Amino acid sequence: MKNFDVAIDGPSGAGKSSLARRCAAELGLLYVDTGAIYRTVGLAARRLGLDCKDEQAVAALLPELEIGMGYENGEQRMFLNGEDVSREIRMPEISMCASDVSAHAVVRDFLMEMQRKLARENMVIMDGRDIGTVVLPDAKLKIYLTASAEARAERRMKELLAKGVETGFDEVLQDILRRDEQDMNREVAPLRQAEDAVRVDTTELDFDQSFELLCSIIRQRMEEEA
Ligand code: DC
Numbered sequence: 001m002k003n004f005d006v007a008i009d010g011p012s013g014a015g016k017s018s019l020a021r022r023c024a025a026e027l028g029l030l031y032v033d034t035g036a037i038y039r040t041v042g043l044a045a046r047r048l049g050l051d052c053k054d055e056q057a058v059a060a061l062l063p064e065l066e067i068g069m070g071y072e073n074g075e076q077r078m079f080l081n082g083e084d085v086s087r088e089i090r091m092p093e094i095s096m097c098a099s100d101v102s103a104h105a106v107v108r109d110f111l112m113e114m115q116r117k118l119a120r121e122n123m124v125i126m127d128g129r130d131i132g133t134v135v136l137p138d139a140k141l142k143i144y145l146t147a148s149a150e151a152r153a154e155r156r157m158k159e160l161l162a163k164g165v166e167t168g169f170d171e172v173l174q175d176i177l178r179r180d181e182q183d184m185n186r187e188v189a190p191l192r193q194a195e196d197a198v199r200v201d202t203t204e205l206d207f208d209q210s211f212e213l214l215c216s217i218i219r220q221r222m223e224e225e226a
Helices: 016-027 034-047 055-064 092-102 105-121 131-135 149-162 169-185 207-225
Strands: 006-009 030-033 067-072 075-080 124-128 141-146 198-201
Touching: 006 016, 006 131, 016 030, 016 124, 016 207, 030 034, 030 075, 030 105, 034 055, 034 067, 034 075, 034 092, 034 105, 034 124, 055 105, 067 105, 092 105, 092 169, 105 124, 105 131, 124 131, 131 141, 141 207, 149 169, 198 207
Parallel strands: 006 124, 006 141, 030 124, 141 198
Antiparallel strands: 067 075
16 A cells, blocks of 8 residues: 555644554554654754744754754654653653644744645654644545543543653643643644544543554554555
């Protein structure tokens, strides 16, 4: 089969990354986490002490950046000027900065070709905020994956705790609500459901149920396209 690609969009904490990664492994597709790419730009800006909301300052930084992506044992790794920053970009303080830099058109343009090239050269499940609406408008399947803010905060908190990052529920919920607000209301490529996307709400589903549902939707479309 040629050129089969799946675009998954949705708000933070909806389980896009963990579900998409597992479905990709199950179905033999390449998983691309585009949030990790925005996080790498956010990390670079923060390391230099820049105000991530300052478009001009962030724009000036872009030509200096060498953003690399690779796979190790099936895991996507991110490199910033040659350094593996895959762990560091997951720190909660980088999340808001990633959201800030992602609101700048200059950043989105800078990262567009990298994402499209990955989809041209591989059969991908790509997740993000604007994959079905902007990056891959012709994706064979578009999914809008969502869940209530409370369910997402609960899951995110457990994920962070498992990584040894101690935080409270309210703090995580506030962070999620702030990012939803910012990602959905920005001028450039805001998060929204593509008209032809299948909406999957996992509020009432556990991980395995969500995985089964998502995988079955993708498998069915792959069979139709084969
Ligand atoms: O998926 P994530 O939480 O790791 O993404 C971090 C931020 O990057 C998120 O708040 C919005 C932004 N982002 C985006 O604007 N477009 C994408 N395709 C992916 C992420």
